[in-house]
Amino acid sequence: MGPRTHAWVLHVDLDQFIAAVEVLRHPELAGRPVIVGGRGDPTERAVVSTASYEAREFGVGSGMPLRLAARKVPDAVILPVDAPAYTAASARVMETLRAYPGAIVQVLGWDEAFVGVDAAFPEATARDLQRAVLERTGLHCSVGIGDTLLRAKVATGFGKPRGVFRLTAANWMSVMGDRPATALWGVGSRVGRRLAAHGIETVAQLADADLDVLVGEFGPRMGPWYRQLGRGEGTRVVDDTPWVARGHSRETTYQQDLTEPEEVERALRELVDQVLADVAAEGRPVIGLTLKVRYVPFTTKTFSRRIRPPTSDREVVLAHVLELSAKRDASRAVRLLGVRAEMPMPEDARDGHTPTRGGW
């Protein structure tokens, strides 16, 4: 298998995936505003993972503090995040897509994938896939059709919910030209603001922007890349090479801020053990560590270091993390701690053969 070019790129995106999985196993919740987040306790520090369409009507969306969401939707059903259940549901969806004759599937996350197909009528294929996913999993999805990964990805948004939309070089500018640059995948609010400072507000303006201006603002790599995004151009290669993780991290927001050194050390030991369990499961050592600390007024600092030689020894890793922790401001209470471990890429996955997530 590996990277391949097809006539069409389809982007399959499950509708309100997490909420839909919950409704599937709790049918009595159908039609009710369902919010999934944290441990399902709206009095805790946590945020919304997914809200059902019924809950979105009240202005609730992902990333919103759970407390606020609960207040906005008085009779909401609030459920805890159940990652294993979503992983299992996701696996069934991807299996279904792979079973489609001739399809190459590049998984992007729990609830979305690119599918490369050589079809004369991609809309028919899209409907086939929707039907197959619904039959096999009970879940609805939207499908974007494109002549590049980016166009397929952006097209999906116009198909939601349960629809199909095609975006190619032929209609890209007429559909996207007048929209804000931040409508593009990969252009967030910060980059949007920096573009606006140069008078670049829309997708069409970004597509026609002066390359020197973009390079001056964003560097030799990102500058040209943003203009390419504006044009909807980029790779059309779908790559089903299995994903190789660059690292693993665990972080925890504490319900009570940590003030005592012993509390911090105990928390770090816990995080290190969790991270090492994930790393060990891949049979790869640790070559880098990052400690993330969020202090009580909302500021976050990170401390990192390379580890050499590469190690799988718990005590060695722990010693490094504690050393990094010694650099933090011990006089300030801690709201969050995170530990990230980087792993070396295996030989056979180097040279960019493994697809970069979102690297179009």
Place this chain on the structure above:
DNA sequence: TCTGGGGTCCTAGGACCC
């Protein structure tokens, strides 16, 4: 209403070497 958790990639600037 205070702001999760798991990821990836890029850039700037300093250290260090030849």
Place this chain on the structure above:
DNA sequence: TCTGGGGTCCTAGGACCC
């Protein structure tokens, strides 16, 4: 006494996405 130019490695931070 002044101080090039190229290269790599490392750390910190920024940005984005689901």
